[in-house]
Amino acid sequence: MIDPKTADLPDTTSNDIAALRFKFESGSPAGQLQLIPELIQAGESGLEVLMEFLLQSKSNPATLVAFKAYQTLESANSKVADEFLQTHFPNGIVPLNSERGIDYTPLQQLLKKQDFLSADRMTLQKMCELAGVDAVQRKWLYFTEVENFPIKDLQTINNLWFVYSEGKFGFGVQHEIWLGVGKNFLKFWPKIGWKNGNNWTRYPNGFTWDLSAPKGHLPLSNQLRGVRVIASLLSHPAWSNKSPES
CATH class of the missing domain: 1.10.10.1770 (Gun4-like)
Known part of the structure; x- marks a missing residue:
């Protein structure tokens, strides 16, 4: 019996996710921004792609794509995403670097x-x-x-x-x-x-x-x-x- 809560969700297979991951990882920033809604629709598997992207860009994450990925994970209502952000980005997406000890x-x-x-x-x-x-x-x-x-x-x-x-x-x-x-x-x-x-x-x-x-x-x-x-x-x-x- 089909669960009415999931009846309208796309049937995202591992092949679909692999294709989305490749397009996202190899795409331009503008293309990546366009793909984020598709990754959201893919559920937890799509969120994992965004989490991997943020980890890879953590040394310099101050880009619009990183911000959108962060914002998406923050609003995803996902325990896994929440734990990921708390562990790896407890202070937000922008590194608060200062040569003079200023707290931003x-x-x-x-x-x-x-x-x-x-x-x-x-x-x-x-x-x-x-x-x-x-x-x-x-x-x-x-x-x-x-x-x-x-x-x-x-x-x-x-x-x-x-x-x-x-x-x-x-x-x-x-x-x-x-x-x-x-x-x-x-x-x-x-x-x-x-x-x-x-x-x-x-x-x-x-x-x-x-x-x-x-x-x-x-x-x-x-x-x-x-x-x-x-x-x-x-x-x-x-x-x-x-x-x-x-």
Whole structure:
């Protein structure tokens, strides 16, 4: 007798799984993203493919594919998946590396909830911590402090924004847009929704704090003291490597 709970599920054979595994492992990032729903439909066997993928990419898992795989396992209602994530990724999918002992866990927690307004404020706080006691007290940055930020820390902050926004936000995204407009800030600001004509977007209500925002909209940088801080940030050597792959 057919169990009505499983009557509509596909009959996934070992050959089906083997074919899906091969397509996923050999596919491009875009192709892998398209295959994840098929792996979900394959049940526990499909989840195993995603778990193997995450283990293999654990040394550098800050990609959209890894994030989607992690997100899928987290919401799969599977004891095996839950135990896997708790064992291998207890602090989330992005390695929270810091050369100066900064704890980026609070930022990750806010981004994980997609509380982008609070995450934006936390980002400034963490960057001030990175700059030192004087910056923490004044609550803003000098461009010379930004120039001396460790690559590892900036990449950690960027990777958190990138993966939890599904590739839409982050300094690396802003860097690519800035290069695309020839480093022209007059073109850059409207492109990412910080200015409309002669009018600056008003903080906080004028900004869009969800994924409907323009690409590169977040995180923010204070322009009241000129462009030297954001110019130092967008030209930092942290972006000499490519942004996390899509």
